Amino acid sequence: MTLKELGxxxxxxxxxxxQDVHSAIDKxxxxxxxxxxxxxxxxxxxxxxxxxxxxxxxxSGTKSILAYLHYKETGDASVFRGIAIDSIVMNLDDLLxxxxxxxxxxxxxINRNPHNVSGAVLKELxxxxxxxxxxxxxxxxxxxxxxxxxADVPDITGTLTVDSCATVIMKRKxxxxxxxxxxxxxxxxxxxxxxxxxxxxxxxxxxxNGLTSARHDLLSPYYRGKYPETYSKETDPSLIYCGxxxxxxxxxxxxxxxxxxxxxxxxxxxxxxxxILHDDPRKIKGLIHCSGSGQTKCLRFGMGVHFVKxxxxxxPPLFIEIQKRSGTTWEEMYRVYNxxxxxxxxCKPNHTxxxxxxxxxxxxxxxVIGYTETSKKDDLANHLSLTHAGKVLEYTR
Amino acid sequence: MTLKELGxxxxxxxxxxxQDVHSAIDKxxxxxxxxxxxxxxxxxxxxxxxxxxxxxxxxSGTKSILAYLHYKETGDASVFRGIAIDSIVMNLDDLLxxxxxxxxxxxxxINRNPHNVSGAVLKELxxxxxxxxxxxxxxxxxxxxxxxxxADVPDITGTLTVDSCATVIMKRKxxxxxxxxxxxxxxxxxxxxxxxxxxxxxxxxxxxNGLTSARHDLLSPYYRGKYPETYSKETDPSLIYCGxxxxxxxxxxxxxxxxxxxxxxxxxxxxxxxxILHDDPRKIKGLIHCSGSGQTKCLRFGMGVHFVKxxxxxxPPLFIEIQKRSGTTWEEMYRVYNxxxxxxxxCKPNHTxxxxxxxxxxxxxxxVIGYTETSKKDDLANHLSLTHAGKVLEYTR
Numbered sequence: 001m002t003l004k005e006l007g008x009x010x011x012x013x014x015x016x017x018x019q020d021v022h023s024a025i026d027k028x029x030x031x032x033x034x035x036x037x038x039x040x041x042x043x044x045x046x047x048x049x050x051x052x053x054x055x056x057x058x059x060s061g062t063k064s065i066l067a068y069l070h071y072k073e074t075g076d077a078s079v080f081r082g083i084a085i086d087s088i089v090m091n092l093d094d095l096l097x098x099x100x101x102x103x104x105x106x107x108x109x110i111n112r113n114p115h116n117v118s119g120a121v122l123k124e125l126x127x128x129x130x131x132x133x134x135x136x137x138x139x140x141x142x143x144x145x146x147x148x149x150x151a152d153v154p155d156i157t158g159t160l161t162v163d164s165c166a167t168v169i170m171k172r173k174x175x176x177x178x179x180x181x182x183x184x185x186x187x188x189x190x191x192x193x194x195x196x197x198x199x200x201x202x203x204x205x206x207x208x209n210g211l212t213s214a215r216h217d218l219l220s221p222y223y224r225g226k227y228p229e230t231y232s233k234e235t236d237p238s239l240i241y242c243g244x245x246x247x248x249x250x251x252x253x254x255x256x257x258x259x260x261x262x263x264x265x266x267x268x269x270x271x272x273x274x275x276i277l278h279d280d281p282r283k284i285k286g287l288i289h290c291s292g293s294g295q296t297k298c299l300r301f302g303m304g305v306h307f308v309k310x311x312x313x314x315x316p317p318l319f320i321e322i323q324k325r326s327g328t329t330w331e332e333m334y335r336v337y338n339x340x341x342x343x344x345x346x347c348k349p350n351h352t353x354x355x356x357x358x359x360x361x362x363x364x365x366x367x368v369i370g371y372t373e374t375s376k377k378d379d380l381a382n383h384l385s386l387t388h389a390g391k392v393l394e395y396t397r
Numbered sequence: 398m399t400l401k402e403l404g405x406x407x408x409x410x411x412x413x414x415x416q417d418v419h420s421a422i423d424k425x426x427x428x429x430x431x432x433x434x435x436x437x438x439x440x441x442x443x444x445x446x447x448x449x450x451x452x453x454x455x456x457s458g459t460k461s462i463l464a465y466l467h468y469k470e471t472g473d474a475s476v477f478r479g480i481a482i483d484s485i486v487m488n489l490d491d492l493l494x495x496x497x498x499x500x501x502x503x504x505x506x507i508n509r510n511p512h513n514v515s516g517a518v519l520k521e522l523x524x525x526x527x528x529x530x531x532x533x534x535x536x537x538x539x540x541x542x543x544x545x546x547x548a549d550v551p552d553i554t555g556t557l558t559v560d561s562c563a564t565v566i567m568k569r570k571x572x573x574x575x576x577x578x579x580x581x582x583x584x585x586x587x588x589x590x591x592x593x594x595x596x597x598x599x600x601x602x603x604x605x606n607g608l609t610s611a612r613h614d615l616l617s618p619y620y621r622g623k624y625p626e627t628y629s630k631e632t633d634p635s636l637i638y639c640g641x642x643x644x645x646x647x648x649x650x651x652x653x654x655x656x657x658x659x660x661x662x663x664x665x666x667x668x669x670x671x672x673i674l675h676d677d678p679r680k681i682k683g684l685i686h687c688s689g690s691g692q693t694k695c696l697r698f699g700m701g702v703h704f705v706k707x708x709x710x711x712x713p714p715l716f717i718e719i720q721k722r723s724g725t726t727w728e729e730m731y732r733v734y735n736x737x738x739x740x741x742x743x744c745k746p747n748h749t750x751x752x753x754x755x756x757x758x759x760x761x762x763x764x765v766i767g768y769t770e771t772s773k774k775d776d777l778a779n780h781l782s783l784t785h786a787g788k789v790l791e792y793t794r
Contacts, residue, residue: 147453
């Protein structure tokens with residue numbers, strides 16, 4: 001395949017589609033609710049037939065490298081507090097999508113190169129985790145840390161990975177199992193940008209996905225020369241730090257610098273979703289966390305659904321700048337980035353006003369961004385029609 | 398510090414003492430049983446005052462690089478099945494030490510460089526996990542997988558990390574909390590080598606600790622030239638693949654090759670410890686998993702204890718060869734490697750015969766390797782006297 005056919009994202013060794021991962025796990029038991037957003041297992045932990053378990057792992061991915069660059073340039077290790085948040089939210093907001101909002105237990109794993117990553121970084125990661133969990137508890141989410149592991153593996157990494165595992169027990173009857181994600185629903189998009197009630201600074205909307213491409217497409221060759229430990233030797237050099245910016249440069253049409261925007265901690269929607277579920281869980285027919293594979297994530301859920309997204313929220317300045325600098329097609333941009341909303345609520349059309357009002361009370365912009373209808377494919381496969389700048393982009397899995 | 402003062406292990410960026418990790422976590426809440434081997438928290442998962450939770454993370458560390466070398470040299474990805482075992486056992490055998498042997502839920506995280514690590518490797522890791530969990534269940538250990546995450550992070554690693562998180566709920570009154578690890582006990586060592594009843598091939602005893610040093614000290618510069626993605630650019634080149642062996646060479650005084658010995662999957666003691674605990678939990682006063690920091694791990698547990706290890710099991714050929722080739726002091730060898738037993742049972746002297754007989758029925762060599770007495774230090778700090786070749790080595794924390 002040529003670079004163009006492969007896509008810039010895949011050419012860097014990062015597949016938004018993750019084909020070989022999916023083919024490796026396809027033979028595995030899909031759990032007791034195969035249509036749910038997370039794998040749900042029987043209640044191995046206590047053995048109750050009425051309960052079920054979710055143990056979920058994810059992390060901050062290559063966003064840790066951005067924090068590393070900032071830390072090396074400025075000496076400011078506190079930037080890693082945001083990475084601690086990213087790692088937790090990548091788990092927490094997946095859990096939300098099955099309705100798991102109570103009694104969450106977290107464990108963290110840090111794999112670091114101790115030559116490059118100091119004890120001061122560990123301190124910020126560990127304290128940042130504790131502080132963020134307290135913020136969540138203050139906002140009504142019962143989440144606690146059970147500890148974690150820090151491994152010194154300089155032969156494996158030049159920098160570090162920060163991963164978390166979240167475990168929860170819930171009632172089987174309360175699981176959002178995917179069966180209600182059907183044709184005939186409205187889709188509400190919850191903005192990934194701005195400032196939610198529980199956030200202390202402006203959020204660029206970036207989240208924790210697509211950061212490999214965002215970093216290389218925006219940042220300048222200055223970083224290529226100075227930090228060889230931060231990129232893959234196997235990737236085409238023309239795709240490594242091929243942008244024009246330094247972290248301290250201003251992001252056009254924004255109050256943030258490039259570094260602040262790229263390092264903006266991933267928003268959690270947990271306090272908002274918890275409030276909605278406590279109010280009336282029946283209003284929610286589906287929740288999709290637009291993480292890996294961005295706006296096309298929905299294609300994996302529901303059956304026989306045509307997703308129509310024809311009224312998206314405004315695209316935040318960071319994504320516009322990434323597209324402009326990289327020349328990435330808009331079609332690929334929506335496959336890699338959330339592009340403005342990272343959480344979708346699927347509901348009956350007559351419930352949208354109440355749900356949007358909940359979001360706005362939390363300081364989160366929200367609107368009906370589209371709807372579901374019956375698949376127009378002969379085999380009733382899920383597909384997505386997404387309107388960008390007046391043109392409809394078509395996606396299948 | 399000079400290389401000699403620092404120690405070969407620390408000079409490679411891998412600290413057996415993990416000082417800066419401990420200093421970063423020292424401020425954290427130590428859980429409800431601060432003297433226990435694992436952090437134990439209140440029962441956040443179900444909210445019962447009689448129960449508690451453990452969520453524990455660890456992984457295969459740099460042992461994955463050895464599997465990578467074997468895989469690249471031979472094309473045989475099945476070697477990664479052993480890495481899946483290593484990652485699970487590093488958690489499971491820590492859990493044993495608090496008495497957690499029931500209803501364990503596992504999640505896995507793989508961070509890989511997809512340029513170098515194929516889907517075939519993922520398949521073996523994932524299927525190897527499932528097969529090993531089935532082996533454990535067949536041996537009476539109720540352990541299940543709840544899924545996991547595979548992240549493509551080529552800018553972070555040239556190879557891969559394989560980590561796991563294990564979660565369990567147990568009765569507070571059944572936790573081995575460390576309070577009974579006192580002077581006046583016998584110490585039984587359970588061999589790390591040989592072939593346990595649930596193992597399918599000979600075990601070298603290596604486990605999953607000290608593999609960075611073992612790999613570099615034994616393997617030849619052939620690997621330095623051919624696989625630059627497998628070592629840290631920050632480490633003194635004289636410490637990188639500075640041995641003489643290829644993986645396919647024979648290990649002296651052994652039936653195994655160097656590769657087979659280094660890649661020998663970490664033994665779990667779970668079926669044996671479960672049998673002993675089911676038989677009579679009161680016989681066990683303490684369990685120490687001699688993982689990171691090897692034979693000095695015990696120093697972190699119990700209070701006012703002088704550990705005397707004066708009758709150790711024979712040192713397996715692999716450790717003898719590592720010492721011989723590297724010139725590492727015996728004092729450091731015991732700080733880095735398990736040297737022959739990876740699990741210690743602390744019990745009353747009159748119970749040793751029964752416990753040793755349980756071990757031998759499981760195909761695990763075992764003997765009384767020493768005892769505990771009151772600390773001889775003025776401040777009653779824990780210390781260890783370990784007899785090697787007729788000479789007593791002294792250790793403090």
